[in-house]
Amino acid sequence: MRDAGSTTQLNGWVRRRRDHGGVIFVDLRDRTGITQVVFDPQIDEKAHALADSVRSEYVLNVSGTVRERAPGEILINADATFQDELTDDATLSAEFRSLFSELDTKYTLSDKININIREHGKHWLLTDIENNRTYDILCEDNALNIYQGTVNPELATGEIEVAVDTLHILNTAKTPPFPVEDDIDVSEDIRMKYRFIDLRRPEMQKTLEMRHKAALTARNYMNEHGFLEIETPILMNSTPEGARDVLVPSRLNPAKFYALPQSPQQFKQILMMSGVDRYFQIARCFRDEDTRADRQLEFTQLDIEMSFAGVDDVFDVTEGLMKSIFELAGEIPVQIPFLRLPYHESMARFGNDKPDTRFGMELTDLSDVMADCDFQVFTNALGAGGQVKAIAVPGGADFSRKDIEDLTDFVATYRAKGLAWVKVTSEEFSSGIVKFFKAEHLETAQEKTGAKPGDIMFFVADRPKVVADALGYLRLHLGKKLNLIDETQYNFLWIVDYPLFEWNEDQNRFEPFHHLFTGATENTLHLLDTEPGKVQGQHYDLVCNGYEICSGSVRIHQWDVQQKIFDLLNISAEEVKNRFGYFIDALEYGTPPHAGIAPGLDRIVMLMRNEENIREVIAFPKSQQGQCLLTNAPSTVTEEQLEELSIRVDVDT
């Protein structure tokens, strides 16, 4: 199709039409990109006349001749000797350049030019990359004629166009509510309502394609490594732990409900018990919880489980999988193996278990240092069993009162009662609270946080959870705000050595940190009866750039251990029998040791596309209220439908 002179046929949508009275240009868009097609009455009068009625987003079929874009108007008539300068290295003399600048300032050449030799000794294409302008230079009648170029360096197909001899208008279109092009400034609700138009935009097409490639790559990789793709039920049992289930009433079983899977967790373990050995599935998962920028009601996991496998086996498979996906689908190089970071160290250094390690500003514990200072905010917090921690923000000594106030409000979101700060200059520490400290307090703080003159140190003193949240999110917030993050970098990191349980203060009981079926490490298993809080789980997360992109564990495969977990979590025998009876049962029939993981496809594609919002990589996403603005789901149903389900609705609609 690139070959000039050949005839071609194109189908596509009209991106824009430019009518010059005599000649009409149309940018025709299809999945592969944009091509300029030309309607010239001298080529075909009928096609040209018909093109007059064409408007944006009309669907066209055109036939015509592919041709190199013709030179435009003659701009400059130059001496033929100048052609010696038209070489590949593209260094033009001041005299040559002045031919352009004397004409009109808009033709002034930048330094970034490129010369393309089309016909040796006859035709050159001069591209001014910075100004997006091209010139055709032709040697004619012993002179060098410089034409206003009509090549569009911004288009991939910019060197050619199709001269149309036949036009079929396959369909007309209403004027779209927003233009079908990248970098549009349109609110998201409009985009979601007209998703069919939004998805036509090149960047959305690119996302759809990348997502497809990611899934395809995953399938190929899993297949090559001996994994079977097996579908598990979408209609299954509700489980008491974890997220809220999305419930589906059963017509055949009045007053009973299915739940949509939060993940295929139990089924994939059953498959291991069934001798499948290696399973995977591109599985849709449902969790009826409030959404976030990186969370939807329904999302997709690359669900993986393998028998006779431990942590290292899962890591090997996952690292290879991530490398394949990021490199083949995202064209992003990945180094394996990934670093491993213990959970407690992650919490200590970054305040959370999904650290963005593309920049520093790590948290520093100053509890010991500040134990004997006179600042009661610190000493009181320490006295109550809390911590004092700090971060050093580069260049923060320039922060205004207002800046600091805003940051104080920011950390208040995470229940921090305040944000103490000390500015570091080459002469002094400056802050309203300096008087409460001896010189060595602040000097040690500076040394430990690594603050340099010109920086500011922010301190939070509170319960460990509050300190971690406040400083951890403050670090992220400032990292973004101060542009400390290299967007081209992808930092993969395993978080390991999680505790098996977490103490729930409100309900005064232990909760599984990951889920009910996570196994303990061999050397801490014996603490299950005595000190459950100290049992270490065989749970792992894979983190990239501050997002949790995979989560998994080595599972419990002995029924007595599983029973112990249920007991410890106060799940009654009856409930176990009702909810997990089959599972406990199955465990007793020869369950192999097994382990698994579930990479989140949406977040992976989001990272590869450098998006901060999961809706950007889902073809038909839901709003924060869980509504589909395109189809208006969810919606009310008829009385008859409800009656069949034995359901009565208790709200006015």
Add this chain to the structure above:
RNA sequence: GGACUCGUGGCGCAGUUGGUUUAGCGCGCCUGCCUGUCACGCAGGAGGUCGCGGGUUCAAGUCCCGUCGGGUCCGCCA
């Protein structure tokens, strides 16, 4: 469940302490002109229940209450 924020022609926005514009601007749209544009250009034109409901007031896009919808976050969720 809660906090913040946004809602004004098709789209993006402006609209001062409540009254002076006839609610503006840019893009888009329509009509006409234009043979090399690619953000084409030029001339003219159409298009508004100011999300919805209630209240305060002589007077509400503007103030108050409620409600619906978009977004970010806390709780929630792994």
